[in-house]
Amino acid sequence: MTIALPDRPLRGVDAPPDLTDAQFAAITQRIHRETGIVIGAAKRSMLISRLAHRLRHLGLTDFAAYIRVLDSVEGEEERHALISAITTNVTRFFREPHHFDALSEMALALVARARAGGRVRIWSAGCSTGQEPYSIAATLVDRAPEITQLDLRILATDIDAKVIETARRGIYDQASLGQDVPVSLRRHLQETPDGRLAVSSDLRSLIRFEPLNLLGIWPFTGQFDIVFCRNVVIYFDAETRHSLWRRFSSRILPQGQLFLGHSERMDPRLDPYFEPCGITRYRRTDRNLAEDGPSFPVGET
Known part of the structure; x- marks a missing residue:
């Protein structure tokens, strides 16, 4: 019952860094490759909102640095955190x-x-x-x-x-x-x-x-x-x-x-x-x- 980005951003995110087209493609391709989830252009602002929290947590100032963390040998924990960040869980007892x-x-x-x-x-x-x-x-x-x-x-x-x-x-x-x-x-x-x-x-x-x-x-x-x-x-x-x-x-x-x-x-x-x-x-x-x-x-x- 895990689904991807909802139709509204998280609150409390002030002035997130810019995400270039190349960076958006790199991150969404990784997400698709590892999870099967497709994140289209319409979800771009939602992705920025979600990942801005991760940048602040890691003390990073831009998405280029974040991608380097994801690609690093030491980045396994953050790769798991990425999955948590871009998914939301909508469920309840006896749903359907x-x-x-x-x-x-x-x-x-x-x-x-x-x-x-x-x-x-x-x-x-x-x-x-x-x-x-x-x-x-x-x-x-x-x-x-x-x-x-x-x-x-x-x-x-x-x-x-x-x-x-x-x-x-x-x-x-x-x-x-x-x-x-x-x-x-x-x-x-x-x-x-x-x-x-x-x-x-x-x-x-x-x-x-x-x-x-x-x-x-x-x-x-x-x-x-x-x-x-x-x-x-x-x-x-x-x-x-x-x-x-x-x-x-x-x-x-x-x-x-x-x-x-x-x-x-x-x-x-x-x-x-x-x-x-x-x-x-x-x-x-x-x-x-x-x-x-x-x-x-x-x-x-």
Whole structure:
């Protein structure tokens, strides 16, 4: 659920330095290469606003110096900070509730397989600050409380390591839950001494949070029954979206499902591998991807 630059700059930025066309191209090309996010000319002032904070933090006076830091051997920490600076995380519990209604309907079959000794895996790809995977876990536990004792686990990843730390803590302001907190979630929240809400250990035990760039190497094996990748690729170009979804197809079990965001639609070129089965939900067909050649560069598994 990590998305790029919003349509208004951050407040409190006074007279940011000039960004030349060449510098804008160098930075946006790096962002696209490393994250898949496309930042066009219309977002130029937003980029300047965001990165002006980084220049001040580093004590730099211009973008030329900032680019030298990004290109340096010692610049790895700042390259991570760049990703955090140009992304914003828009999420909430049970966002797009029809998806969780569908998951609830699927839950009994998943749990039955786990009860029989099977392995069930779900991936929240682009999990932001954790509301999505906690909503997934709450939906499943609501249908079958014993799943914490079964081989059913949720992998939750995001490119931004800072939001992963927030997700791991699982502590949220009460205002972030909105007015109508589902019973399936409320029973798993405990008030902290400072008036915030902490997610129960039962839900946290089902989820493994890890930082991960979806365009990089996926350091795990195996396939998933369900992948949530919602509102992640809306700033990707068409070919990057195609490559990622094709890559997902190799990691989703036949008859497994891919959940996309409300404004995202599957690339028609992938119709042999995904068939629509609900609102922005796609079922993996039985077509073997190997029949059509590799889905991503060798080594990216």
